[in-house]
Amino acid sequence: MGGIGLAGLVAVVEAAPRTGLVDERYLPPFSAMVAALAEQGATAEFWQSLLETLRGWAAGLTIAMAAGVVLGILIGAVPLVRAALNSTIEFLRPIPSVALIPLAVLLFGTDMRSTLLLVVYAAFWQVLVQVLYGVQDVDPVARETARSYRFRPLTQVRTVIWPTALPYVMTGFRLSAAVALILEITGELIIGSPGLGKQIAVAQTSGAVASMYALVIVVGLIGVAVNVAARAIERRALRWHPSIRREAAS
Amino acid sequence: MASLDPQGGGVVSAARRILLLLAVPVLLVAAWWTATADSTNFFWPPLSQIAGTFGETWFTGRFADDVLPSLARLLAGYLVAVALGVGLGTAIGSSPALRGLLEPVLEFFRAIPPPVLVPILMLFAGIGNGMKVLVIVSGCVWPVLLNTVEGVRALDEVLRDTARSYRMRRRSRLIHLVLRGASPQIAAGARQALSIGIILMVISEMFAASNGVGFTIIQFQRSFAIPQMWTGIILLGLIGIALSMIFRWAEARLLRWYTGLRMSQREG
Amino acid sequence: MTTTPVGAAARPESTTTMLDVRALKKVYEGRGRSVEAVRDLTFTVGSGELVCIVGPSGAGKTTLLRCIAGLLDSTSGEVVLEGERVTGPPRGMAVVFQEYGRSLFPWMTVRQNVELPLKEKKVPKAGRRRLVEDALEAVGLSDVHGAHPWQLSGGMQQRVAIARAVAYEPHLLLMDEPFAAVDAQTRADLEDLVRSLWRRLGVTVLFVTHDIDESVYLGERVVVLSNSPTVVLEDVVIDLPDERDQLTTRSLPRFAELRAHVYELVQRAKSGQRPAPQSA
């Protein structure tokens, strides 16, 4: 099913330059991108870059998820903390990672830690906000059940708050996975830490349009793969949730 | 807790709210202030110096020339993104088949970084305001879209059955069931989109811009006007706070039923 | 203790058939767990009849109702309503769900909840207003129009759901334990409300209940279901006078007889007894 959608996209990208809808010097047909990709795929540098990107992305995403979930639950579950931190969060959240680049470089130079900082900073908020909304979604009767049996705070988190917030967390994961990937690539591109982004940048400054899009396709496919994985996890972890229940039944 | 007398309670709780609202920011600003007080680091100027340049940086012409155009583009992009995200998200959330078809394509585009996406957008949208609005849309739409999809999918089955059994027409089912039911989660997405919108407002002004907050910040950054750059970052944060306050006001109105429902049994 | 166990064919009045449930079977398929909720249900309901359904908890009453309402696809067999096979919710039907709390729109006030289906039915504004007010009045909730469902007690929520169905003036009314959450006195009032509505509008009613007295008091027939996997254990005709009244009817000897008979059936159902090969 999803294959059909992607095939449609491929067809459009192939046809648009061929029919002159866009100039193929600026957007080459899909086949040219694939040819360039094949060429890239033959180099060790490409695979090395891919690995670097995946590594930086995974590290950043993991840190952001962990911090976002833990802090989200802490802040969300304690109304007082939430009220106290609201304005601070709102202040920090819209500060773009790109504005932080000089500071990141100042702290960590141009190696991957600078990029990691940007990735974590940008991805963290996505998770945090989702968790905050998720925590708020706890059914009052479920919460009272937990309270009446005097569940310890940690048990309440584990058995009531976490499962309720889980659908939100999954969405947060999907959002932050993409943002992390974007910032990883952007960081590599601007700061020059190793990875696919740097390859993209080199292709751009070299005017190698097809190569550039070939790399972009790889980035896009990483995004698609992440989503497939997220959906698979979701089908297992949210088996009880109405959204999965219904679709499993039909 | 419950025995506070109502009049006194109002004053006390208002004072408490203000205290809660300001305590942490005041502490943080104080910490920043003292930590940088004798800073000689070029990139970490004293906060006093930053505060000193704030007014002249932003309120001597730049407000109208840079801040307002940015906010206008942000508003346009944000509204389009929310409309698009809710519309598309409702369709995708209601139809597993459509979701299967479109999701991979959307996920593909979602992973493309703006520095790569923007040149493509420029091929179709030129380099004017339209392009910048489009850049904002291209980033803001995702949290709204994803959350709408999930919110629609998660609708209560009994409510769904109720609507079906009364043969509610497509339109009213959409308005009275689907959108309202998904609205808490849509709000989560719209909230996310707000700050992402501000970020993309900055990013969009890195391309072919000649005015705007983001443009100005980048110019400061490149010309090593570091205190001014910091004022820009602070301005973004303040814009974030202001917009989120507006957002929360609207959200509290639209989701009054939800807060009531969720809180109803915490303290009646 | 004489009762007349009768098949659907032998129903006293030969009205036109409204509903025809034929060899209905429903198996819930789940990962690992597959439950045969309903094995083989066959019965008919005449137009304008009021039929009660009783059976052990978990027998499949709700499942049956949802199949009839066109909300659930059966595994095999079919439901025919006014000559047409049910594939989706039919026109002019109202359902009171067992999960009354979840069937009310929390973002709407009580009034809006009751009014919405009428709007859908394109009832003009003035008529709508009257219907809503009458219905809420009838269930004893004239003073909570503006409240949201979650501000109401359980019984009040249930009555809102009933008011919504009543205001809708359906042809076919399906009620799944609609009075479970209300007090005895209100329950009696609501029973009379259903009876009067039924008589006034000629609506066909399927009424699931656990209260055996209630089933006998309300119904023209009581269909007793076996325990799961479910078949019809007996279709009891309630030959009480049409004009019923909480005091007199319930004190009739025939009422006690019928009541005892149904009670015994339910007990047998619960203990696992199943009918002889009667459905062949």
Place this chain on the structure above:
Amino acid sequence: MTTTPVGAAARPESTTTMLDVRALKKVYEGRGRSVEAVRDLTFTVGSGELVCIVGPSGAGKTTLLRCIAGLLDSTSGEVVLEGERVTGPPRGMAVVFQEYGRSLFPWMTVRQNVELPLKEKKVPKAGRRRLVEDALEAVGLSDVHGAHPWQLSGGMQQRVAIARAVAYEPHLLLMDEPFAAVDAQTRADLEDLVRSLWRRLGVTVLFVTHDIDESVYLGERVVVLSNSPTVVLEDVVIDLPDERDQLTTRSLPRFAELRAHVYELVQRAKSGQRPAPQSA
């Protein structure tokens, strides 16, 4: 028709006081709508007593229970449990909520739902296992351990919630219309389950019900509430023998008397009658 309306002070056995509800008042404050759910409730419950509460729908029974459970702050007045003022859920309490469906965690299986509070109570694994199995067996659900709540019928869900409370072996058991969704036979079984549990464990039980027969059959006392804003209309002592049995007890003349008395009280409550200045 002679019954003995007695105040709390005149309770037959002078057990130690477990629960003391004093001038309890609860006003729900909402935007625009402020509802005085409970005006002035005063009564006590002795340790190990089984007290039923009946009253019109919307009278504030659930509100009362939630105040006693420490889940809701009262507007004024207080609830004292074993000498201590209730400010949060006390130790050793179990509640069966009226919204049984929403009180089960959909992400857990039936077994996990029942087991969780026991884990929290640090019951060792073997004991937990036995308690869970016994409780599910007692409510007639030994075969659905692995199912999720949403795969069960309404009545089955309700029984899971009961099993959870029963397995917990609480000192104080609060039940809010716990049998509303089960069939007559199961209901009778569950009534006997509660009675036997009560006698075996000496647990104090507060039992909200709409079924007047049930309240009389189960309780040592029946507290009848007025309609909203609520006060105690009457505190009826049920002077039936301690050893109760569905058939014999229910056919006692005294049972019929008490039943009729409570019924009449509920009817009076519904019609708006309030007690004379007795709570001063």
Place this chain on the structure above:
Amino acid sequence: ACGGGQTPSAGPGTSSSAGSPAGATTVKVSVIPIIDVAPIYLGNQQGFFAEEALKLELVSAQGGAAIVPAVVSGQVEFGFSNFTSLIVAKSKGLPLKVVAPGAGSTGAQGKDFGGVVVKADSPLKSAADLAGKRVAVNTLNNINDTTVRASIRAAGGDAKNVSFTELAFPDMLAALDQGNVDAAQVVEPFLATAKKNGDRVIASNYVDTAPDLTIAGYFTSQQTATAKPDLVKRFTSAMRKSLKYATDNPDAVRKVLLTYTKIDPALTGSLTLPKYPAEITSQSLETLSKLAVQDGLIQTAPDLSGLLP
């Protein structure tokens, strides 16, 4: 010939020469992977840095936003930048020191490695015609717009109301094609691509600004310069050798490009290489500084001698 701008440009991170001696000092240099820095790659290949007991680590970045803080904080020892950026930085009080030249204009009108191009059918004929037009530059308020203005003034035009639009080099030709801008200031390899497309070069802005304009160079922080004078000396010396080698071996330059850029190999032959000067002419700096003041990039000219070694 690039600002500290947002050109997305980076290249293979590190490339160290074969056979650097064991006791070599590791030195990190942050560069923008464009043809301007070919000499350092080439010199590294040739072992000029190893000769000075330096083990080179080339870190590529996109521009000043990343390079300057890295140098100032000592995360890297040296960086590459255009001089206008350095002049601006200096004027803001950043403690920087230029240690070696990097790249400069060829000085040949119409045959420089950067210039202003218009579409073949454009009515614009010379820099003077750019008055009132939209011109794409890769970084606003930097070397390219100031030199284009200088070019216009040199051609007798009015430089006041040119409207510059910031676009990344790779996006300029598309924007030019679609009429979003009237002209674009491009450098190689985009200049070669533009010519191939049939676009016309109407001005060589670097040539018009000054003869033999040195455009960019390598710099370090004052702190590093003071603390490690010997390291700076060795780097400068190796850099000079590299620049000289590059000037003498243009074919080797074209070849080394293929190791750190993705420029189409078919195109490398037609690229115009910049000049790789052996010395920084302080005159170039003065010219650029004057332009920066004139165009309002900075208020007052900094002390240029403090910038130079």
